[in-house]
Amino acid sequence: MQALTKMTWVELKLKLREPVGTFFTLVFPLLLLFLFGSIYGNEPTAFLGGRGNVDNSVPGYIAMIIGTTGMIGLPIALSVYREQGILRRFRAAPITPGLVLGSQVAVNLIVSLVGMAFLILVGVFVYDLVLPAAPFSTFLAVIMSGFSFLSVGFVLASLLPTATSAQAVGMALFFPMMFLSGAGLPQQILPEKLVAFSQYLPLTYVVNLLQGLWYGDGWNWTAVLVLAGMTVAATAVSVRYFRWE
Amino acid sequence: MTNVIEVTNLRKTYGATVAVEDISLTVQKGEIFGIVGPNGAGKTTTVETIMGLRRPDSGTVRVLGLDPQTQAEELRQRLGIQLQEASLPDYLKVWEALDLFASFYHQTVPWEPLLAQWGLGDKRNTRFKNLSGGQKQRLFIALALLNDPEVVFLDELTTGLDPQARRATWEMVRAIRDQGKTVILVTHFMDEAEELADRVAIIDQGRLAALDTPQALIQGLQTGSTVRFTSVNGFDAAVLEEVAGVTAVHQKNGSLQAPQITVQGSGPLLSRVAVKLAEYNIAPLDLRVELADLEEVFLALTGHKIRA
Ligand SMILES: Nc1ncnc2c1ncn2[C@@H]1O[C@H](COP(=O)(O)OP(=O)(O)OP(=O)(O)O)[C@@H](O)[C@H]1O
Ligand SMILES: [Mg+2]
Numbered sequence: 001m002q003a004l005t006k007m008t009w010v011e012l013k014l015k016l017r018e019p020v021g022t023f024f025t026l027v028f029p030l031l032l033l034f035l036f037g038s039i040y041g042n043e044p045t046a047f048l049g050g051r052g053n054v055d056n057s058v059p060g061y062i063a064m065i066i067g068t069t070g071m072i073g074l075p076i077a078l079s080v081y082r083e084q085g086i087l088r089r090f091r092a093a094p095i096t097p098g099l100v101l102g103s104q105v106a107v108n109l110i111v112s113l114v115g116m117a118f119l120i121l122v123g124v125f126v127y128d129l130v131l132p133a134a135p136f137s138t139f140l141a142v143i144m145s146g147f148s149f150l151s152v153g154f155v156l157a158s159l160l161p162t163a164t165s166a167q168a169v170g171m172a173l174f175f176p177m178m179f180l181s182g183a184g185l186p187q188q189i190l191p192e193k194l195v196a197f198s199q200y201l202p203l204t205y206v207v208n209l210l211q212g213l214w215y216g217d218g219w220n221w222t223a224v225l226v227l228a229g230m231t232v233a234a235t236a237v238s239v240r241y242f243r244w245e
Numbered sequence: 246m247t248n249v250i251e252v253t254n255l256r257k258t259y260g261a262t263v264a265v266e267d268i269s270l271t272v273q274k275g276e277i278f279g280i281v282g283p284n285g286a287g288k289t290t291t292v293e294t295i296m297g298l299r300r301p302d303s304g305t306v307r308v309l310g311l312d313p314q315t316q317a318e319e320l321r322q323r324l325g326i327q328l329q330e331a332s333l334p335d336y337l338k339v340w341e342a343l344d345l346f347a348s349f350y351h352q353t354v355p356w357e358p359l360l361a362q363w364g365l366g367d368k369r370n371t372r373f374k375n376l377s378g379g380q381k382q383r384l385f386i387a388l389a390l391l392n393d394p395e396v397v398f399l400d401e402l403t404t405g406l407d408p409q410a411r412r413a414t415w416e417m418v419r420a421i422r423d424q425g426k427t428v429i430l431v432t433h434f435m436d437e438a439e440e441l442a443d444r445v446a447i448i449d450q451g452r453l454a455a456l457d458t459p460q461a462l463i464q465g466l467q468t469g470s471t472v473r474f475t476s477v478n479g480f481d482a483a484v485l486e487e488v489a490g491v492t493a494v495h496q497k498n499g500s501l502q503a504p505q506i507t508v509q510g511s512g513p514l515l516s517r518v519a520v521k522l523a524e525y526n527i528a529p530l531d532l533r534v535e536l537a538d539l540e541e542v543f544l545a546l547t548g549h550k551i552r553a
Contacts, residue, residue: 003348010337010345017336017372081334089331089385092298093349094321 003095007103008110015111021077024068025115029061030122032184042127048188051215054127056186058119059210062142064183065115067203069108070149071156071174075166078104078157082245091244101154101242108153109146116142133216141213144224145206148231152202154238177203182211202230249274249396249427250295255304257290264290266451268304272396277418277428279442279459281435281539287451288431289329292398295429296326309395322351325394327385329401329431335374339365339384342373343391350392363387363417378405382414390421397421400431415441435539445539449547462542469511470536472518474529476504484525488517 015022033054042052049056081087081100090100123129132138153170160166178184180194181204187195198204209223250272257265265287272278280288293299295306297313297320306313311320333342343356360366363383368376376384382402389397399418403411418441422428432438438445439459447454447462455462469492476482482496482504490512497505508518515534522528544550 006345006348010341013341014334014336085328085330085332086334088298088328089333089388092296092321092324092326092328092331093346094318095349096318099349 003099004102004106007099008106011103011107012110015107021073022111022115025065025073025111026118028068029065029115029119032061032064033057033119033122033127037127042129048186052127053186054123055130056188058123058129059214060181060183060186060207061119062116063145063181063203063206063210064178065112065119066142066145066149066206067174067177067181067183069112070146070151070153071177072167072170074104074108074150074153075156075160075170076163078154079160079163079166082157082243083163085245087244097242097244105147105150108150109143112146113142130214132214134213134218137219138210138213141209141219144231145209145227148202148227148234149206151231151234151238154242155234158238158241158243177201180204182207202226247274248272249309250278250429251305251307252291252295253305255291255294255306256302257287257294257299258302263451265294265301268448268451268453270446270453270456272427272429274427275422275425276443277422277430277441279438279445280429280431280448281433281438281445281543282448282454283433286433286448288433288448289400290451291448292400292429292431293328296324296398297321322392323395325389325392325397325426327382327389327397327399327402329404331385333373333384335372337373338370339373339376340369342384342388346388346391352393353391354393356387356391359387359390379407379410382406386417394426396427396429398429398431402430402432403434403437411437435543439539447539447543447546449543454546455542459539462539463537466537466542466545469509470514470534472508472510472514472532472534474506474518474522474532475502476506476529477527478503480504480525480527482506485518485521488521490514490517 036057037054040053042054044050044052087100120129120131124131156166156170160169180190180198181201182198183203183206187198205223205226209220209227212218212220212223248271250270252271253269255265255268256263268291280291282288290299294301295308295313297317300314308320309323313320339360340356343360347353347356360369363386365380365383365387368380373381373384382405386399386402389399402418403414406414415437418428418430430438430441442459444456444458445462446456457465476496482494485491485494485506485508488510491508491510491514493509495507497507499505508514515532519532522532540550
């Protein structure tokens with residue numbers, strides 16, 4: 001436990017020393033918020049089902065942070081660790097894979113939560129963002145979704161041979177999801193066919209789950225099931241295929 | 246228990262490559278055990294299998310009485326490991342590396358004195374990527390000693406170090422042994438093994454070619470001895486062929502240098518050659534016996550040179 005805390009703390013410091021790596025978690029969502037906030041403001045419109053643009057977007061941006069951390073940030077970080085022989089050195093000490101993986105989960109969740117907090121703070125102060133109807137449930141859903149996408153990240157890091165390929169595949173998965181799932185753009189602007197297709201993208205379920213809790217519609221149990229299933233399956237695969245070198 | 250490591254009939258393949266074939270050896274408590282051989286001989290594979298980082302295809306390994314595969318964590322609490330290829334995060338500071346690794350062990354020695362001892366006292370706040378090659382190497386040694394290990398593995402310790410740093414490192418390896426620790430020293434430098442190791446295992450193409458003390462290995466060569474000196478112009482070295490025990494005399498004439506003579510033979514060659522030279526009133530200042538070294542042992546055992 002002491003090792004896990006120390007490892008997480010060290011990883012956190014490393015993330016802050018190399019801030020480019022956290023651009024998509026900490027900065028990019030804010031840029032989107034300002035960009036679309038300054039174009040469309042946050043006045044309620046019928047087009048968005050009676051919600052303002054910012055209110056309509058923030059749960060999606062939070063899903064985007066979860067997606068980018070799990071599908072791009074984590075697999076790249078882990079693959080680089082493996083490629084450079086850093087995991088080899090850790091393994092020569094008496095540690096378990098659980099320590100490395102656990103600290104990665106912890107640090108990525110922490111940085112994600114910081115990114116989300118920025119987003120919400122700026123949203124509230126600049127655009128009068130409405131806060132979640134069920135704050136505690138929303139928080140739980142964020143953590144749960146975070147676990148599911150981090151476990152996908154472990155699968156990518158386990159199955160892909162190099163950091164470059166992890167990055168390529170991670171981006172190929174993430175960007176279509178970001179545009180189609182409602183995370184980066186409101187689904188209201190998408191043609192129906194694409195919206196139907198988005199049901200095959202896991203990030204859509206994070207958006208659905210968070211929007212439901214945010215706007216007071218309660219838990220979306222389909223989303224819960226999909227994400228929990230994904231967590232179990234991905235964890236099983238990465239436990240099976242995780243490589244230190 | 247005096248056998249710290251027991252390896253029997255170890256075999257390890259990577260696909261079609263047989264990296265290690267039928268290696269058996271034991272390492273005794275408190276010795277510096279050298280493992281030498283050319284690039285690709287299987288040295289790293291052998292020691293990393295002993296540490297439990299690689300799984301053998303067959304054969305058994307016991308370290309401190311433990312099975313490195315099934316009792317890995319318990320074992321690694323007691324091992325110090327410096328890997329041939331390893332790294333740390335670029336932005337990790339030296340002190341953070343030590344502090345972090347200390348949290349992995351039940352028992353550790355204070356790391357500040359360790360840093361000072363390995364000449365990194367003023368580097369504690371330096372990031373890993375800003376350390377020189379030699380400093381990284383020393384950081385890895387400090388990490389390997391952090392848990393006050395009973396057995397220390399050093400794989401290619403001095404590769405990339407300048408000659409002066411190599412000598413200094415040798416002293417420190419002796420210091421580790423003098424603390425009562427057992428040291429496994431992997432190297433492709435024969436002089437390093439000869440200088441440091443109490444016993445040497447010579448590995449070639451995955452097999453154990455010889456295992457003994459460096460002295461015994463060299464004496465076992467039975468190539469006789471070689472005497473060399475710088476001659477003077479006008480002296481016919483052929484007269485040395487009459488000396489008892491001499492088997493061959495070679496003369497090398499340089500255009501600018503005085504001739505260099507090499508005499509091969511057996512018996513008390515040096516004194517006999519000196520007596521003969523005295524008859525001709527020649528007293529070369531550099532008359533000397535060339536000792537065989539492990540490079541020659543390797544050549545004799547395997548039929549090829551350790552470095553191409
Ligand atoms: N992980 C691996 N996968 C595939 N082949 C490997 C692997 N590690 C080593 N080998 C092969 O096994 C053989 C022995 O390699 P090893 O690293 O044990 O040699 P070594 O004696 O340590 O060499 P060096 O002096 O270059 O460090 C080589 O032919 C090498 O190419
Ligand atoms: Mg090697």
